[in-house]
Structures are given as C-alpha cells and as structure tokens.
Amino acid sequence: MLKISGINVSYGSYLALRDVSIEVKKGEFVVLLGANGAGKSTLFRTISGLLKATGGTIEFKGQKTNQLPAFKMVKLGISQCLEGRALFPYMSVKQNLLLGAYVRRHDKDGMKKSLALVYDLFPVLKEKENDLAGSLSGGQQQMAAIGRALMSEPELLLLDEPSVGLAPLVVQQVFDAVKLVNEAGTTVLLAEQNAHLALKVSHRGYVLENGRVVMHDRSDVLAGNEEVRKAYIGVSD
Numbered sequence: 001m002l003k004i005s006g007i008n009v010s011y012g013s014y015l016a017l018r019d020v021s022i023e024v025k026k027g028e029f030v031v032l033l034g035a036n037g038a039g040k041s042t043l044f045r046t047i048s049g050l051l052k053a054t055g056g057t058i059e060f061k062g063q064k065t066n067q068l069p070a071f072k073m074v075k076l077g078i079s080q081c082l083e084g085r086a087l088f089p090y091m092s093v094k095q096n097l098l099l100g101a102y103v104r105r106h107d108k109d110g111m112k113k114s115l116a117l118v119y120d121l122f123p124v125l126k127e128k129e130n131d132l133a134g135s136l137s138g139g140q141q142q143m144a145a146i147g148r149a150l151m152s153e154p155e156l157l158l159l160d161e162p163s164v165g166l167a168p169l170v171v172q173q174v175f176d177a178v179k180l181v182n183e184a185g186t187t188v189l190l191a192e193q194n195a196h197l198a199l200k201v202s203h204r205g206y207v208l209e210n211g212r213v214v215m216h217d218r219s220d221v222l223a224g225n226e227e228v229r230k231a232y233i234g235v236s237d
Contacts, residue, residue, distance in 0.1 A: 005021050006021055007046065009054060022213065022216070026187055028188075030190070031206075032192070034193075039210075043208070053066055074152050077156060079158065081160060082160055090133075091132070093125055093130070099151075100152055114153055124143065164193075193232070195222075195232035215227075
C-alpha cells in the first residue's frame with residue numbers, strides 16, 4: 001500500500017531524514033520506533049504531503065505522491081492524527097469530528113455512518129459530543145483526535161505519538177481501540193516511544209535513529225532484541 005524508497009528531507013541545511021525506505025502492506029499494523037528527534041514526525045508529515053522530500057520517492061497504492069498537497073493525500077486515503085492532538089478547543093467535540101470528514105462533506109449519509117462508528121469505538125465522545133473539546137481530559141482529547149482522523153474513512157491511518165502525556169490505563173484503552181480499527185480493515189502506521197505496548201499490538205516495526213532506519217523486523221523479534229529492549233523498553237535480560 002505504501003512504499004517509501006530512499007527519501008531525504010531537509011530543514012534548511014539540516015538533513016532530518018537520510019535515505020529512509022519503508023513499506024507498509026494493506027491491512028498491516030506497523031510501528032515506527034525512535035526517540036524524540038529521530039525523524040518520526042518528519043516522516044509522517046512527508047508521507048501526508050505537509051513536507052516535501054528532497055530526494056527519493058513515495059508511492060501510495062502504486063501512485064507516486066511526492067509532489068501532491070496534503071488535501072489530495074486525504075482524498076487518496078491517507079489520514080494523519082497529529083502529535084499533540086491539535087483539536088479546536090472552543091468548538092464542540094462533534095464539530096471537531098465533522099471537520100475530519102471535510103473531504104466527504106457532500107456525502108451526508110457516509111458522514112453519519114462514520115460518526116456512528118467513531119462513537120461506537122469511543123462511547124465517551126458520544127456522551128460529550130456537545131461539550132467543548134478543550135474541556136475534555138487528555139485521554140478523551142486523544143480519542144477525539146483519532147476519531148477525527150477516522151472521519152475521512154482512510155485506508156491508511158498515520159498515528160503520531162498517541163500515548164504522550166496519558167496515564168497508563170488510558171494508553172491501553174487508546175491502543176486497544178487502534179487495534180480494533182486495524183482489525184476492521186484500516187492499515188495503521190504508528191509512530192511511538194512506548195515500544196512495550198506498540199510491539200504488542202503491531203505486526204512489524206522499524207527503528208529510526210538520527211533520521212535513518214537502523215533496524216526492521218517482525219514486532220515479536222524486535223521485542224526480544226537486546227538493543228531494542230535496552231533503548232526503548234528499559235529492560236534487559
């Protein structure tokens with residue numbers, strides 16, 4: 001579904017991504033591990049059209065997408081849930097969710113169906129649909145951000161650090177929900193520092209360090225790798 005071949009991305013003279021290549025197959029749940037500054041968010045922003053690669057190629061469903069703007073990427077079937085949630089705090093939960101369906105705004109029945117699916121996934125959002133998004137707890141805001149990303153009915157969901165700032169119990173709830181989304185047919189690419197949980201729910205993983213892919217394998221293999229355990233899980237045998 002997604003094929004990234006040797007891309008480079010620069011911020012001025014700083015090379016943030018260096019010859020990065022990854023693949024995500026239809027239906028997979030793939031995790032991108034790495035510390036802050038490793039290049040995970042830069043890669044996501046490049047995939048979704050918010051940044052342009054200075055070299056290499058990106059293909060989505062066989063189509064080269066390097067030069068396409070972000071709104072066209074959404075129409076093609078890629079939706080990104082940004083790190084930090086980026087909700088509109090003075091708009092209601094429902095209004096925030098409906099903004100995620102802007103590219104489908106003429107499909108009223110489809111929007112209603114997607115909204116119902118989001119409410120099934122996160123019942124608390126239905127309870128609070130008329131509350132201001134800024135009044136929600138951190139966990140509820142993360143659920144709303146994921147729900148908004150799902151409203152465009154994406155084939156590929158990019159999730160950038162959904163666990164940041166959340167209590168462990170809430171993180172588990174969010175990860176369980178994302179796993180259900182994947183099992184229902186949506187391909188997921190997750191950028192995450194919480195390697196312990198991410199490797200439990202994903203199929204495969206890539207490790208980014210200093211803008212380069214330094215390791216990739218099945219999630220169970222990475223979870224048992226001594227270097228990964230020391231660097232990202234905090235334990236070693």
